[in-house]
Amino acid sequence: MSEDIKKEEVTEEVEATEAAETVEEVVSETPEKSELELANERADDFENKYLRAHAEMQNIQRRANEERQQLQRYRSQDLAKAILPGLDNLERALAVEGLTDDVKKGLEMTHDSLIQALKEEGVEEVEVENFDHNFHMAVQTLPADDEHPADSIAQVFQKGYKLHERLLRPAMVVVYN
Template sequence: MAEDKQTPEEEVVEETVETPDVDTDATADVDPIVALETEIAEAEEKIAEAEDKYLRAHAEMQNMQTRYAKEQATAVKYASQNLAKSVLPALDNLERALQVEADDAAAQQIKTGVEMVYKTLVSALEDNDIKAVGAEGEPFDPNFHQAIQSVPADDDHPADTIAQVLQKGYVLADRVIRPAMVAVYN
């Protein structure tokens, strides 16, 4: 009986050993090729993924550089906006001072000095691409003008044109610093 128990185990072992040997011999020639092809395919896939990531990162860097350059150009272009906003009330006061009539020679000299300061200031603003907007007779444009009053239109004055400028507006390049306050024919 002991021999019977050992024999089936040995037979089972022999069968088990023989079956893998036959399979490994048949697949031993194929497995390295298949394994290498699989590794090559995986490596090519990883290379493609890495190349895609690189191209995306490179494109993102170019976009960031372009965006930064645009932001810098905009900052330089509109750098004088805050200064202009601060100076405009002084310019308005100089315009009001020039509207006063000078009665004597001393007042006329003062008015001449104020006019020189006014012209110098306007010239400095224009040199920095800051220009006045809003003149009587111009078509009303809500992008540049703020209607404060309406005046009845007549044959000589068509509707939606500026009747009177109450306060000049100013633009820096293409950006409105302050809209002109106007009366509009309606």
């Protein structure tokens, strides 16, 4: 039995030696430096591809997060736009003279609750101090004078609203020009 083991060991050594000689022949036929350079180039190429893929994945994740945040931030935009005409009607109703105190109080409470709900969602009125074409729509102009400088607002026909920094509806105003 030990003879069989020795024969196997000798056979394995011979096969290993023959394999080593074959590798040496292949290496001696092709210059070693070019193989190393080729391997380094391939490694560099794979590293570049990996880094590009990794950067692209990070960009995709960043864009998805930003988009998710935008959707969350402006989720109530359509609802706010739908509520604004009703709020305008409430304000017109409050301006009517001759309302009983109970009716007026009920309208004011409804108006205040709608305004508060909109504020909680980030909706606020557009300021109407000076005319800004980004937030106001001039529907009429009046001549400017000493008391009323140019680009000041004379009258507001319809309030404007914005959700955070996004304009929902411009204010319809009369402007001194």
